[in-house]
Amino acid sequence: MEALRTKAKELLAQGEVQVVIGYEAGTAGVRRPCFVRTAESAIRLVWDTNCIGNLAGYLTRPEIKRFGKPAIVANNAVLRSLLQLVAERQLQQDAVLALAVAQDGVVTELPTAQAVEDYLAISPGGLSAADREKMEHLAQLSREERWTFWQRELERCIKCYACRSSCPMCYCGHCTMDCNRPQWVSVPSHALGNLEYHTVRAMHLAGRCVQCGECGRACPVGIPIHLLTCYAEESVHRQFGQQAGTRAKLDYALGAFRPDDKESFIR
Amino acid sequence: MAEKNIYLPYLMRVAKVTDEAPAVKTFRLEFVNPEDADNFDFNTGQFGLYSAFGEGESTFCIASSPTRKGYIECTFRAVGRVTHALAAKEEGDIIGFRGPYGNLFPIEEWRGKNLLFVAGGIALPPLRSVIWNCLDQRDGFRDITVVYGARSVADLVYKYELRDWQERADIDLAVTVDPGGETHDWKGKVGFVPPIVEQLAPRSENTIAIVCGPPIMIKHTLPLLETLGFTSDCIYTTLENRMKCGLGKCGRCNTGRSFICKDGPVYTLAQLQELPAEY
Amino acid sequence: MATTLKISAASLAALFAVLGDAGRRILGPAEVDGRIELKAVRTLAEVAGDQIQPVLSAKETAFPRVERLLSYRMAPGKVELQDYDPEVQPTVLFGLRPCEAAGFNSLDAVFNWDTRDKFFNARREQLTVVGLSCTQADDACFCTSVGGGPGSTKGSDILLTPLPEGGYLAEILTERGEALKDLAPALFQPANGEDKEAMLAKVEPSFEHQGLAAKLPGLFTSDIWAEQSLRCIGCGACAFVCPTCVCFDIQEEADTKQGQRLRCWDSCGLRQFTLHASGHNPRSAQSERWRQRIYHKFGYFAERFGGPMCVGCGKCSRACPVDMNLKEHLTQVYEV
Structure with missing residues (x-):
């Protein structure tokens, strides 16, 4: 958690991002979304096993977008969402800096969709x-x-x-x-x-x-x-044969035709 | 015990359809049940919810004057689901009407005063009810001036009445269209409403101004009227927020401490300044 | 008219049978599919004991999520309207928390000021509220900040309060409560100076609602609304679970020959709530909708009806997907 706060502080202080979307302590142990915009308030950020919510929805919300470039504290769900949003052209490849936090608290910066893809290839996550x-x-x-x-x-x-x-x-x-x-x-x-x-x-x-x-x-x-x-x-x-949130370049399976598509569903 | 169903509309027969402008129509509506007609009364400025059965209800003002008995008229633009369905109605078709709802233009308080009406586009209908009401009791008021503008000649509503008013000696009418909106044979003015009002420079002394129009017109007209000496309690307008019940219950039109459907739709500028600009 | 009696747990259980025999439907918090919901129960044993309150409020018993207002038949040049009267069964709401019971007072006010809403009234008149004082509270509760309390009698026809020695203090508060008691007067005993407060939960006030209301006019343009609502995702969960939120939509459902008009719950937090057909939206930003929610409940409503449109039950906070804790937010506003 300290590593995350330090990283967020650094990114905000250096102006690399204007907002860090992360989790803060909420009611009775709940972890809720927060939007850290100054280095001093990076202290609000928390990271633990209760940080299960998917924060990626905020990446496309106008209220958050107007802050400027975001970093986002990312569990696997956030990372998969990020890739899918890029695939659906809702986000640019490098519009978001993902901060993947490992169980031991080590923060990995994932500045591009490619980096996210590589990270997820090793640790894909998915349904609980x-x-x-x-x-x-x-x-x-x-x-x-x-x-x-x-x-x-x-x-x-x-x-x-x-x-x-x-x-x-x-x-x-x-x-x-x-x-x-x-x-x-x-x-x-x-x-x-x-x-x-x-x-x-x-x-x-x-x-x-x-x-x-x-x-x-x-x-x-x-x-x-x-x-x-x-x-x-x-x-x-x-x-x-394709799965949402695994690749930054992904045609919408139900909207794209491929010659090898199965036709068994047509009866 | 048996309480009345406050959501039950009157059944109204469409007695006459007038095409006013592109997508804008006026309906004359008569009560299907003659008893309803006898018991019905309304005040100028009030509104209703009009049903296209099968599609729902839509809110707009009563555009006719309460001095004309036996029917009501409404003018609307086909914009959404209900107004499109209404626009498809023909003479003889049945629609629903709930109302009258809301407050009123206090014309009894305006007796002996000059009246200045300023309207833009599709916002003439609420003022038309007042104008006819006053014209039908012409002796009660002093000078009546109307400034009405629309984007183009085609967008002017009640063209046939504008011609009548033009010819009447007891009402001063200035009709204008936005630059570029005139036709080759257009004899009225060309220009936006606020500068036309400025040119006319109406006297503010003993005068009530009634203003209704698109936000941009309102935005430029109100300061102008204040410059001309109109005080904020002598300027009236009418609001039209989205509504579902018209009865101060559904919460939709709530703006500040006001339910527009109950405390409005008619407000003085002074009252409006007390409300948040959520309309 | 309030009289204070006592009822033992065994007698209370017996009262359930009496109510059933008298044709009363009993609704109480009970377990369904692993969740606590307000459901029809026949015995006291079915009523869930160790719980704060169900997710949904009891407002649905008088103001259902969907209800018919009228129906009609259509033919060329002809429409036949049909009025509608809801079928209502005499119902006992058992075990409602005092906050929720008080919520009915707000609903009564909105549905009956100026004009009377027969649909609400038909259901409401058949309800007898047997409240149950709270012996526990959680971080979302703030009844004592909005004029209520864990043992408040507001809105209940009978209020039961658990006693340390077992059984309940039974305050008979209204004629409806009296009528219910009179179905089995022998089950009740006279009270004997029992301490009502003994087992009540402690809910420390976080703010003071008149003070909050007084603050609001000066804060309309404050940044606090945008700041607080940043994480709000704009759903209607808070309003739909709220025992006092009354905003509704009217929807039409029809084919070419017949149709009906339905009332359904709506929320000022939803973008579509104020959206005009033209595309214009008087409250286009989520922060404006959040502000409206607060101002309506604690400012506008209070001004019109003389108290906040909030009972501090905390349902909205518990239901919120992103922990928009109302108590916390209101306290923050109060302390500005």
């Missing part, structure tokens, strides 16, 4: 063991049981859009969900409205979801909604 288990559990259920599971979970949805707001890949200025000419998706949080929202969102993240689980953590009513986007992502991975 607990989430992997839940995914496997769902996969083993019958279609009807899975349907019941999701119906029951989605019944809880209050359409607060915390999942969308917390997702680094939901950066669209004008979301389909807010479009009312035509009204593609029913607004109220009744059964149909919720089902439409979450399936459309999962489809929009298929081939783009970096499996950080942020949407599931953000959900106030505890719907494990990330399992749906992760499923969509893995399905694309299986079909087309």
Whole structure:
């Protein structure tokens, strides 16, 4: 943690970056996002195993962008998001300085997308063991049981859009969900409205979801909604052999044609 | 026990459709249920929520005068989901109306005064209700002056009434279009609204100014009026924030301590200066 | 009219059966799929004991997340409107925390000032609130800063307070509370000078809400709103879990022949809330929306209705994905 604070202080003092996006101590042991803009306030930064949130969503927010060049304290989820944002041309290759912090506290500066890619090649991260288990559990259920599971979970949805707001890949200025000419998706949080929202969102993240689980953590009513986007992502991975958040140059699997694409899904 | 459903609209028949300008229409609406017509009354400056069944409700002012009984008129531009659906309605079609809502232009307090109306573009409709109301009680007021401008000749609304007003001796009308917006046979003025007001240099003494228009027009007109000696309690305008209920409950139009749907939409400049500029 | 009685745990359990027999639905915090939610219960044993409060507030029992306001049928040149009356069952809200119970007072005010909202009222009139005083609090709680407290009677029809020797003090506060007690008066005993405070949680005040309200007019253009809201991601979680937030949307759902108008929860924190069809947005920045949330709750509402639109329950802080702790933020504003 000291190494991180020292690095942040140095970067800000030397003007290499204008803001360090990191974690600070929040309520009752929670680690929450913070935006350090002066060398003196680098002391706010913390790093420990509770720093699990994905901060990458802030990289595309106008309020944060206006500060200038950012450094971002990066766990693997942040790094994968960064690559995907570069792949989707939301960030330039070298627009962000990622500060990867190892378990022993050593800070590695990753100034380019290439550097991030190389770092992730060694330590890719991904779905947590607990989430992997839940995914496997769902996969083993019958279609009807899975349907019941999701119906029951989605019944809880209050359409607060915390999942969308917390997702680094939901950066669209004008979301389909807010479009009312035509009204593609029913607004109220009744059964149909919720089902439409979450399936459309999962489809929009298929081939783009970096499996950080942020949407599931953000959900106030505890719907494990990330399992749906992760499923969509893995399905694309299986079909087309590519995974979001692994490369800075990645065609959108569902938007690009390759002669060797499988066609087995067309029946 | 049985409480009234405050969200239930009146059913209105579209009695007449007038094409005003590109995408701008005026509807004359008559109550489907004659009893509703008998019990209905409103004040100038009030607004309503108009339903296109199947699409939803949209908020705009009542553009006709309460002195004209048996119907109401509204003028709107097709911009969003509801206004596009409304624009597709034809004579004989049924729409919904909830209202009248909001406060009013206190024209009773203005008796014996000069009135200066300044309007831009699609913002003439709320003032039209006041203008006709005053013209229908012409003896109650002194000089009535109207300055109205639009981007182009085509964008002027109520062209047929502007011609009438032009010919009437008891109302001074200056119609202007933005430079470049004139046609070869345009006989009115060319220029933005504020300089035209400046040229006219209306007297502020014993005069009420009623201003409504796009933000840029308002921004330049208000300081000008103050220079001409209008005090902030003698300048009125009407706001139009997004609304869902019109009843001070849904929270959408809340601006500062005001619910625009209840405490507005009509404000004096003095009142407006007390509100945050969130409109 | 308030009378103070006592009820033993066994009698309280018996009261559940009496309520059920009397046709009352009982909703209480209970475990569902590993989460504590407000759900229909039949026995006291089902009610979750060791918990602060559920994520969602009980406002949904009077102001559902989605509800019909009217419906209609359409034919060429003809529209047939149908009014709607919600089906309501007499309901006992059991084990509501005093903060949440007080939340109904804010809802009552908004739904009934100037005009009466029959949908809210129809449900609200069928609710009897049996509050349960708090014996524990967490870092999000701040009831004592906004005029409430762990044993506050505001909003409850009956307030139960656990006693060290077992059982509960039962304050019968309203006619509705009285009516509920009268279903089984024998289950209650006279109180005998028990100490209500003995087991109550200690919630130290962090600020003082009148003082906060007095500060707000001078802070409108302060940087504090932009600074505080930097990490806010602009979702509606805080408003949707809030027991006092009442902002709503009206949505239309229809095919070519028939349709209905639905009311659903909305939030001033969402960008679309004030967005005009023209693209103009009076509150286009998140900082402006955060400021509106604070000003509405602690300034504008207080001015109109005489108290803050906040009960200090801390639900928003617990639900926030990025730990926008309201108590902390308000304290900071108060101390400016």
